[in-house]
Amino acid sequence: MPGRIQSVERAAAILNLLASGSRRLGVVELAKFLDLPKGTVHGILATLAHIGFVEQDRITGKYQLGATLLHLGNSYLDVNELRTRAINWADSLASRSREAVQIGALHDGKVLIVHHVFRPDDSVQALQVGALLPAHATALGKVLVANDPGREPDTEDWAAVTERTIVEPAVLDSEFDRILAQGWAPEIEELVVGEAAIAAPIRDDRNLVVGAIGIRGAMERLCADQDTVRAELVAFVRDAARAVSRDLGAHRW
Amino acid sequence: MIANGRFLDGEDYVTTKRYIAAIDQGTTSSRCIVFDADGSIVSVAQKEHEQIFPKPGWVEHDALEIWANVQEVVEEAIEEAELKPADIAAIGITNQRETTVVWERATGKPVYNAIVWQDTRTDQLVKELSETIGREHLLERTGLPPATYFAGPKLLWLLENVEGLRDRAERGELLFGTMDTWIIWNLTGGADGGTHVTDVTNASRTMLMNLETLSWDPSLLEQLHIPAQVLPAIVSSSEVYDECVGFLGGVPVAGALGDQHAALFGQTAFNTGDIKSTYGTGSFLLLNTGSKPVPSKHGLITTVAYQIGDQPAVYALEGSIAVTGALVQWFRDRLGVISKASEIETLALSVEDNGGCYFVPAFSGLFAPYWRSDARGVIAGLTGYITKAHLARAVLEASAWQTREVVDAMVADTGIELSELKVDGGMTANNLLMQTLADALNVTVVRPMVAETTCLGAAYAAGLAVGFWPDLDSLRHNWHRAAQWTPEIDEARRAHEYHNWKKAVQRTLGWVEDDEPTS
Numbered sequence: 001m002p003g004r005i006q007s008v009e010r011a012a013a014i015l016n017l018l019a020s021g022s023r024r025l026g027v028v029e030l031a032k033f034l035d036l037p038k039g040t041v042h043g044i045l046a047t048l049a050h051i052g053f054v055e056q057d058r059i060t061g062k063y064q065l066g067a068t069l070l071h072l073g074n075s076y077l078d079v080n081e082l083r084t085r086a087i088n089w090a091d092s093l094a095s096r097s098r099e100a101v102q103i104g105a106l107h108d109g110k111v112l113i114v115h116h117v118f119r120p121d122d123s124v125q126a127l128q129v130g131a132l133l134p135a136h137a138t139a140l141g142k143v144l145v146a147n148d149p150g151r152e153p154d155t156e157d158w159a160a161v162t163e164r165t166i167v168e169p170a171v172l173d174s175e176f177d178r179i180l181a182q183g184w185a186p187e188i189e190e191l192v193v194g195e196a197a198i199a200a201p202i203r204d205d206r207n208l209v210v211g212a213i214g215i216r217g218a219m220e221r222l223c224a225d226q227d228t229v230r231a232e233l234v235a236f237v238r239d240a241a242r243a244v245s246r247d248l249g250a251h252r253w
Numbered sequence: 254m255i256a257n258g259r260f261l262d263g264e265d266y267v268t269t270k271r272y273i274a275a276i277d278q279g280t281t282s283s284r285c286i287v288f289d290a291d292g293s294i295v296s297v298a299q300k301e302h303e304q305i306f307p308k309p310g311w312v313e314h315d316a317l318e319i320w321a322n323v324q325e326v327v328e329e330a331i332e333e334a335e336l337k338p339a340d341i342a343a344i345g346i347t348n349q350r351e352t353t354v355v356w357e358r359a360t361g362k363p364v365y366n367a368i369v370w371q372d373t374r375t376d377q378l379v380k381e382l383s384e385t386i387g388r389e390h391l392l393e394r395t396g397l398p399p400a401t402y403f404a405g406p407k408l409l410w411l412l413e414n415v416e417g418l419r420d421r422a423e424r425g426e427l428l429f430g431t432m433d434t435w436i437i438w439n440l441t442g443g444a445d446g447g448t449h450v451t452d453v454t455n456a457s458r459t460m461l462m463n464l465e466t467l468s469w470d471p472s473l474l475e476q477l478h479i480p481a482q483v484l485p486a487i488v489s490s491s492e493v494y495d496e497c498v499g500f501l502g503g504v505p506v507a508g509a510l511g512d513q514h515a516a517l518f519g520q521t522a523f524n525t526g527d528i529k530s531t532y533g534t535g536s537f538l539l540l541n542t543g544s545k546p547v548p549s550k551h552g553l554i555t556t557v558a559y560q561i562g563d564q565p566a567v568y569a570l571e572g573s574i575a576v577t578g579a580l581v582q583w584f585r586d587r588l589g590v591i592s593k594a595s596e597i598e599t600l601a602l603s604v605e606d607n608g609g610c611y612f613v614p615a616f617s618g619l620f621a622p623y624w625r626s627d628a629r630g631v632i633a634g635l636t637g638y639i640t641k642a643h644l645a646r647a648v649l650e651a652s653a654w655q656t657r658e659v660v661d662a663m664v665a666d667t668g669i670e671l672s673e674l675k676v677d678g679g680m681t682a683n684n685l686l687m688q689t690l691a692d693a694l695n696v697t698v699v700r701p702m703v704a705e706t707t708c709l710g711a712a713y714a715a716g717l718a719v720g721f722w723p724d725l726d727s728l729r730h731n732w733h734r735a736a737q738w739t740p741e742i743d744e745a746r747r748a749h750e751y752h753n754w755k756k757a758v759q760r761t762l763g764w765v766e767d768d769e770p771t772s
Contacts, residue, residue, distance in 0.1 A: 078593065078595055078596050078599055079599070080595040080596065080598040080599050080682070080683070080684075081593050081595040081596065083595070083682050083684075084594075084595045084679070084682040084683075087681075087682050087704055088294055088297070088703075088704065088705060089294075091293070091294070091702050091703055091704060091735055092293045092294050092295075094702060094733075094735065095291050095292070095293040095702055095703075095733070096291075096293060116736065117702070117735045117736065118733070118734050118735055118736060118737075120702055120733035120734075120735075121733075122733060122734060125734075127684075127736055127737070127738065129684050
């Protein structure tokens, strides 16, 4: 086999990043995320723009996937497809954890609930599919933002939902870093007083985060104490996220 | 329970063997799912097999390929779960119904490809049987209206059309079975002492079993010239048939149910009046009618729902819809409007309503409750305003209205009032379809926690037989609502839409005229 061509690999990495996020990315962000010199990234982007694989926004100068590439193949994961692929594992997670399960994807900076499994206690519950939740106040959202290559927490207008919602940009930023490093996110009374949640990322065959799966329920069941969620439940959530990712073709990790 | 005495000496069988495996031998693939005691999925493995189309209307499977795939998925599912065969308390089978295979007792070699339920080669044969034996007589004895699906006429076709088969059958050299029989015989040793049985639900789809006595009907066997020595013993859906040999060595094979019956069982629809609908390529509704078979005046099939050990059998009314998920596939593959089936929901949600168009997918005529082979599909109400998104809505609504018509027939036959519809199958991932169903039926639609009810039903049947689960109540306890949809439209709107749907259905009738070829 002939040697691999580094610039093609880098171009592919840039396209993958542009395909994964919900917003446009600039040269600086891409260079930072890929750990490449700005000049290199700029050169690749100019080439990709020339062949129509990316387009540059005239006002902001940031890049998005070009029409030519979008017509090549359907690279984004439809949220209804995500639900279809995840449904068995979401059910399993609900019956293991005995809690309600939600799957979310980023939509205009918020978390769109694309799937919801009731808590298995046969109490009256309403389907939350289609709800939009604030990303910074939910475990699902924090996982998604933490893994979003274009995240810019200090430019976002995060509002407090409860007293425990994290709104301080610097604190939020380190929370995102922590979530990225540990691979899952807790949420303790940040959206609803008395409620907690745990979420982990779902990856596709490019190992990009395409959604998040998690559980939500009463604090006394999900938490070990005021500031810690139960480790055993974290393991269930991460197992489910791995199982869905495996079905989507992500590499084992 | 039957097996308790054998296994409980010295060690606690139930607590050391913590899992049940189920094999789903389906029309396009074979799967194995491992379940834990809560009925939760631990692992899944699946493998597709070849669809063989020797002539128009003929559909066959290679039974040896299927058996190889079954072995492969069983091993894969157990490995994926990081288990050993010794961790499996029992294995259950569910299967594509009516698909027929005949093989040599001495070698296990099939004498012909398996003839699949969809295959229509027995068309002429079934017409003749309908005349010589009588449609009413067959309906009364077997619960089945004469049709090409059923296994008995397929067996008869083989005996009459494959050189030397009848002689060999009469000499006792051959065995007949549906796919449950084939898998159980092979799992339990094959030519080396395999057990030759079929469960009562599968037997009820042969057109050879008497629905009251639950045994092969001697007069039907005589009228169809079927030698009794090829037939498997009819057993209940839940008892230890035998132990596996080979990879699963020692694991009891303890449950078998046809796929739709297994889905009813997996939904724990154990009460008279419970109804489930499975949404796949086509859709199947089964209504539990209790301990008595109910004859249908509205085009439904009377069938055995399940039988547990030596308890009395429970019966069901069945209504089938030929084209539901298949219409979404057609929309994807033939029109190319969407690239994945799930995208139909995204497209349909981009508009508020169907824009006035209705899609009746009578691709090969209409099934229950119309049974009109002269019908062909229509899209009615087209105007210049209609977009592909409106069509996507109409595609989903077609599944809902077809379900409504079968439910109406069930209510007319039994007088049972529907309170909720339990749904399962791949299409239950489509939230818009589920909401549309609730709106069309004006009842609550409930998806259970485990959407894989077919495999779960087979697992339940096997687990009950070995005491892994003590009774039906413990299974009911495992059933949980994962989601539910309640009606959101008012009665006037529902009546208006149903009226328009029925108008569209009328436009499909009589399309194929007598002097035309009916393909």
